[in-house]
Amino acid sequence: MYDLAAPFFLLLLPLPFLALRLLPPRDPAEGALRLPEGIAAEAAPVQAARRWRGPRRGLAWLAWIGLVLALAGPVRLEPTRDTRATGRDIMLALDMSGSMLTEDFDLDGAPVSRLDAVKRVAGRFVTERPGDRIGLVLFGDRAYVAAPLTWDLAAVGRAIEEAGVGVTGRSTAIAEGLGLALKRIIAADGRARVIVLLSDGRDTANRLDATGVARLAAEHGVRIHTIALGPADLESQPSDREAVDTATLRAIAEASGGKGYRVRGTADLVAMAADLDRIEPNPSGRPPVLVPRPLWPWPAALALLAAAALGALPLLRLPRLRRGFRAESPA
Structure with missing residues (x-):
């Protein structure tokens, strides 16, 4: 065109x-x-x-x-894909506790560990968010920032791939991970701020109240969406040591105005990604712009x-x- x-x-x-x-x-020239x-x-x-x-x-x-x-x-x-910034800051908080090594997750028909499932879910989420600024917090016994909020999604993807269990301990300090993610995202200047928590939802550190952190996030206009990974949950199988505490993750999401998701396999993963894109519109879904x-x-x-x-x-x-x-x- x-x-x-x-x-x-x-x-x-x-x-x-x-x-x-x-x-x-x-007039004709003279003086020929x-x-x-x-x-x-x-x-x-x-x-x-x-x-x-x-x-x-x-x-x-x-x-x-x-x-x-x-x-x-x-x-x-x-026509060029619209990659303009949406003004949305997203912090990913990934569980790196020892329970994430449990191989009880079904992904594409093959058994994988919860850690591999977390990496697959988080990596796919990051690659499909061009135009947003994304950061990464990893937590086990302690929490640390693996990638600050950045437009460089490839760097965040590499940080997710390189993450491993045991670097920050083998406990599950969900509240500390949320607190660090909330601290970083509040300090940013984004108009829309979101935290996505991927975990098995069993806070074994018990140093802070995770729902209290979620209420503090709501006061600052930060939504927290939680993703519970694993086939079993404490509500239906309370005696299972590896069951997912979906009630805690759901309470965190509701306290902040976000939404909790339950992911057991590939079908749940696809449905979660589509619904999350609906709640937090994905800039890559915009029609192309004419440059x-x-x-x-x-x-x-x-x-x-x-x-x-x-x-x-x-x-x-x-x-x-x-x-x-x-x-x-x-x-």
Whole structure:
């Protein structure tokens, strides 16, 4: 698709034609050079002028049209994915406790550990959020910032891939992880701030109240969405040591105005991602924008070449004049 940035310049196209029609004719030049008859006949200025009149006019019009088109600013509109910032800051809080090594998760029909499932879910989430600023907090017995809020989603993805259990201890300090994520996201200047917590939901550190952190987040306008990973939960299987505490994660989400998700396998993962994109609109789902690519150098170059050729036309008559002078010199 093509367009003009300043189409009103096209109104200048008929200007030379109007000047030729409306302006009075130019007075003939006086003081012509007197030449011997032989030289004058050989030079044939009148015939030469008539012979070059057509090419001169064509080149002049070509230079003028190229100049006007360059001023009009032709552009080619190329569809490009809209990656403009949405003003949304998202902090991911990932559980790196020892229980995340339990291989009780079904992903794409194959048994994997909860850690691998967390990495798959978080990595997919990050890659599908171009235009948002994303950070990463890892927590086990303690919490630390693995990636600050950044537009570099590839760096966040690498931090997720390199995360491992045991770096920060093998306990599950959910409240500390949420607290650190909340501290970083409050300090940012984003208008929409979100925390996404992925965990098995069993806070074994018990140093802080996770729901209290969620209520504090709500006071600062920060929503927390929780994702509980694992096939079993404490509500239905309270005796299972590896069961997911979905009630705690759901309470955290509700206290902050967010939403809690239960993910047992691939189908739940797809449904969660679609619903989360609906709640926190994904900028990659926007229709493509048309980015203008300037094309004015092409008509400008055409105008320059035509003007150069127009200036070179008189030089083509010099050899003929020189032959005339040599023909008359013996006389």
